[in-house]
Amino acid sequence: MKPRPNWIAGGLSVLWLGFITIPIYAIVAGSVATGQAYMKGGPVAAPASFTLDSFVRVLAGPFLRYFLNTTIITVSTVVLALVLALPLSYVVVRGKGWASRGVFRLFLFGLAIPSQAVIIPMFWVISAIGLYDTWWGVVLPTAAFSMPISVLILTSGMREITNDLYEAMALDGASAFKTFIRLVIPLSKPSIATLCVFNGLHAWNGFLFPLVLTQSDDVKVVTLGLYSFIFQYGADFPALFAAVILSAIPLVLLYLFARRALVAGLMGVGGK
Amino acid sequence: MTRKRIADERPVHRDALKTGRPGAHWAVPGALFFALFALVPLGVVIYLSFTTWKGLGDPQWTGLTSWQELFRDRYIPQSVWIMLGLLVATICVQLPVAALLGTWAAGPQRNRAVLASIYFLPLLLSTAAIAIVWKQLMDPNFGLPAHLKELVGGTGDFIGTSHGALITLVMVGAWQYIPFHMLLFQGAVRSIPDVLYQAAEIDGAGRVRCFFSITLPQLRNTIITSLIFMVVGGLTGFDTVLILTMGGPGRDTTTTPLLMYFEAFRSYHFGKGSAIAVLLIVVATTVSLLLTRLSGYDRMESTKEGV
Structure with missing residues (x-):
């Protein structure tokens, strides 16, 4: 049966489309406009000029350096959180006794700690161990604050593994380690993917920890770079918009080629 | 072979091998790491709130001084009210729009799928990028209000007025976060069993009635x-x-977290900043706990009962 058309909802959806696309249009059109054309026509004028100079100006600056820094920090954060959360989740799901329950409670509680509220002590801790203004100084807190959600995603995936499979491994005389490598990790692949996307997005978009824990250009990340461009480029609007577009490239690629993984990662829900 | 022989000799180990369960020590590195970089700072912030610290050297224990300053500072209650006001406005705008759009996008029609994939676009940008783009859009000289001032009046400096700045913040929040909430609702609506709607149709319920009584x-x-x-x-x-606003104009959009940041990293009053942080942690945790408790969310009742 064909549903009747819903005019009210249709109208609302078109209004919303306008609201969503105006800034998107401004970003794309602004990035390829000349500075003069942009200032004269405003953010939503019909395109009157086309130039890629703005991208050249951004790439000639320190942007690539920021991009590299963000990439290194993102990859390290994802790997560190994964390596630590995998065996931990294995204990939560398969371990016996108070330890596994206690560990799970600890991380449920951790989920409620707002990372913004600990930037002052984090500054103190990271300075005290001599990691201020380094990659590691950003990676460690970012990875730590992705642990609770990582454990949640991984455990919900591992709980789906049936007992028969564990028993079959046990009958073969497999040790805990062998079961982990041969059974748990391969069957956790979907949740591992979700977790990598989720943590990757957070690290990639991270602003606060880098803002408070770094200062030099050598370790500056893209988000902070964009922020400083406001002051650095002043009224060079096309360059700012070009930088915004460049900063979104990895996510646009994910969106184009792995939408399902991206959505699952955004939601932070087990990859089913 | 050798492993098996050892196992036979020691029944305790044999059991462990047979079930292949990991010992608690597997959790130690992860738990330790989390404790060091998430739980320790939580303790440190409480300690720092009883000290005076300029960011360099060692913090000096000064007891309740920071807390006394906190309670005397009239900007603190003001910042709490601004934060709560923004929060209420955000919920009133985002929740209904996201629920309606999500329900709409959950339909099977092709055009809805296409539009939904466009609605998704803000999720590709970081918070920083979004704030920077909107800052340009609201620029007092070259932004939208400036170009529209012949049409709608005003000076073009919309974001420089107290109400304008607050409205802009709510609007940018809606642009950034409604797509996310829309996705949540879209998924949820799709998982509502069709039989409910079929039954309602037999009973003669219209579309609006269905939305309010079933969806x-x-x-x-x-x-x-x-x-x-x-x-x-x-x-x-x-x-x-x-x-976007740096807390301005004046202090009209300075929320409590921003005040904490300014106290610590602009004025170098780390003690007082820490006291604000403790206040923030208490408020945020209490509110989210209350919300889960009041709503019965922690019991996670299924809405599918009886279907």
């Missing part, structure tokens, strides 16, 4: 999830405010 009650858990995201985000987030 909304079925979305209860999603509404609460969305609310928790909004509340926690609203009580702690500050990158948007920092980039």
Whole structure:
């Protein structure tokens, strides 16, 4: 049966489309406009000029350096959180006794700690161990604050593994380690993917920890770079918009080629 | 072979081998790491709130001085009210729009799928990028209000007025976060059993009646999830405010987290900043706990009972 058309909802959806696309249009059109054309026509004028100079100006600056820094920090954060959360989740799901329950409670509680509220002590801790203004100084807190959600995603995936499979491994005389490598990790692949996307997005978009824990250009990340461009480029609007577009490239690629993984990662829900 | 022989000799180990269960020590590195970089700072912030510290050297124990300053500072209650006001406005705008759009996008029609994939676009940008783009859009000289001032009046400096700045913040939040909540609702609506709608149709219920009597009650858990995201985000987030308005004009958009940041990293009053942080942690945790308790979310009742 064909549903009747819903005019009210249709109208609302078109209004919303306008609201969503105006800034998107401004970003794309602004990035390829000349500075003069942009200032004269405003953010939503019909395109009157086309130039890629703005991208050249951004790439000639320190942007690539920021991009590299963000990439290194993102990859390290994802790997560190994964390596630590995998065996931990294995204990939560398969371990016996108070330890596994206690560990799970600890991380449920951790989920409620707002990372913004600990930037002052984090500054103190990271300075005290001599990691201020380094990659590691950003990676460690970012990875730590992705642990609770990582454990949640991984455990919900591992709980789906049936007992028969564990028993079959046990009958073969497999040790805990062998079961982990041969059974748990391969069957956790979907949740591992979700977790990598989720943590990757957070690290990639991270602003606060880098803002408070770094200062030099050598370790500056893209988000902070964009922020400083406001002051650095002043009224060079096309360059700012070009930088915004460049900063979104990895996510646009994910969106184009792995939408399902991206959505699952955004939601932070087990990859089913 | 050798492993098996040892196992036979020692029955305790044999059991461990047979079940292949990991010992508690597997959890030690992860738990230790989390404790060091998440739980220790939580303790340190309480300690720092009883000290005076300029960011260099060692913190000096000064007892309740920071807390006394905190309670004397009239900007603190003001910042709390601004934060709560923004939070309420955010919920009133985002929740209904996200629920309606999500329900709409859950339909099977092709054009809806296409539009939904466009609605998704804000999720590809970081908070910083979004705030920077909107800052340009609202620029007093070259932004939208400046170009529209012949049409709608005003000076073009919309974001420089107290109400304008608050409205801009709510609007940018809607642009950034409604797509996310919409996805939540879209998924939830798709999982509502069709039989409910078929039954309603037989009873002669219209589309509006169906929405209020079936869809909304079925979305209860999603509404609460969305609310928790909004509340926690609203009580702690500050990158948007920092980039977009810097807390201005004056202090009219200075929320409590932003005040904490300014006290610590601009005025170098780390003691007082820590006291504000403790206040923030208490408020944010209490509110989200209350929300889960009041709504019965922690019991996670299924809306599918009886279907």
